[in-house]
Amino acid sequence: MQIKHLELTHFRNYHTLSLDLHPGLTIVTGENAQGKTNLLEAIFLLSLAKSHRTNHDQEMIQWTQEFAKISAEIENNLFTFPLEIILSSKGKIAKYNYIDQSKLSQFIGKLNVVLFSPEDMQLVKGSPGIRRKFIDSELGQFHPVYLQKLLKYNQILKQRNTYLKQIKQKNIKYDSVYFDIITEQLIETATSIIHYRINFIKELQEFSRPLHFSLSNQRDELRIEYKASSSKLDYSELDNLKRQLEILFNQVKAREIDQAVTLYGPHRDDILFYVNNNLAQQFASQGQQRTIVLSIKLAELHLIEKSTGEYPVLLLDDVLSELDDHRQNILMEQIENKVQTILTTATIENINLQNLNNSEIICINQGTLKKESIQNVRKTK
Secondary structure, three states: OEEEEEEEEEEOOEEEEEEEOOOOEEEEEOOOOOOHHHHHHHHHHHHHOOOOOOOOHHHHEOOOOOEEEEEEEEEOOOOEEEEEEEEEOOEEEEEEOOEEOOOHHHHOOOOOEEEEOHHHHHHHHOOHHHHHHHHHHHHHHHOHHHHHHHHHHHHHHHHHHHHHHHHHOOOOOOOHHHHHHHHHHHHHHHHHHHHHHHHHHHHHHHHHHHHHHHHOOOOOOEEEEEEOOOOOOOOOOHHHHHHHHHHHHHHOHHHHHHHOOOOOOHHHOEEEEEEOOEEHHHHOOHHHHHHHHHHHHHHHHHHHHHHHOOOOEEEEEOOHHHOOHHHHHHHHHHHOOOOOEEEEEOOOOOOOOOOOOOEEEEEEEOOEEEEEOHHHHHHHO
């Protein structure tokens, strides 16, 4: 899968942009605040119909303008098709093949991307919410039905929590039949979500483990574990997971009514990373954290290729300069001639350009782009 052509209108600091993208590696270089990350954000938006930087669409619309538009020509193994997103104060319009998509879940997954940015370092030592967001975003790209189930779960969860608060505040009388129905609906959806997540983690570990071992110079073994929100839940016994949840929710019913909140479920699960059987969240160094995240991002490429039959587009936001030559070389070996990659960096000084033949360099200044050949840049380095 690759992006053949990209156009931006009134997006962030881009008044207009029309860009043909290289099928291999594109290095976008320039000083800070010139629009490098904005370019990746626009591509990410075309993939997941949301930004990785903000929850407010209005922030992406250029100042004084009424709308922003991102459109692209995408090529996959079968055909070429257009994608488009329009942002305005009235909402978001997503188009696939020029046709408005009534549900964003129908749009997501048409363009698959993997993004590696400095914020991803929080994946290891950040909050559980960051890790849940990671797994939801990645699963949603190649399993649209997962997004539908997640949306349904969140709706039921909100309904259940609202009901618990109303009981606590004595605004309504407790109806055990109604509460049991909501709980059963929550359990049904939670069971399906947990199944998807655990299978994803198993496959992610399958691909990331050898990559991590190689990236760490054969020193470190990586293990990834999906952690249940309660010690009473055994996720190794998926066949009776629904029954486990039913027993647990029945046991904590009085406590949930007292605290006016749903205490357990996939909305409180977590992902644990172990390096040589030591919990990375507690013991991993900065370098080990970076290696964990890089191995996971590379594993995602292979996982998506296994699921969809083609590699996604890789977006690297100012991260390559932080990797030593060994890790840079492994990264390039994994993507060369297989994965269209857009990489941003403030300077190319710390990037090994000698083996980058299938590539192009774009210099950016205040939203204006200028292409340079890799051969000319090598001569000036």
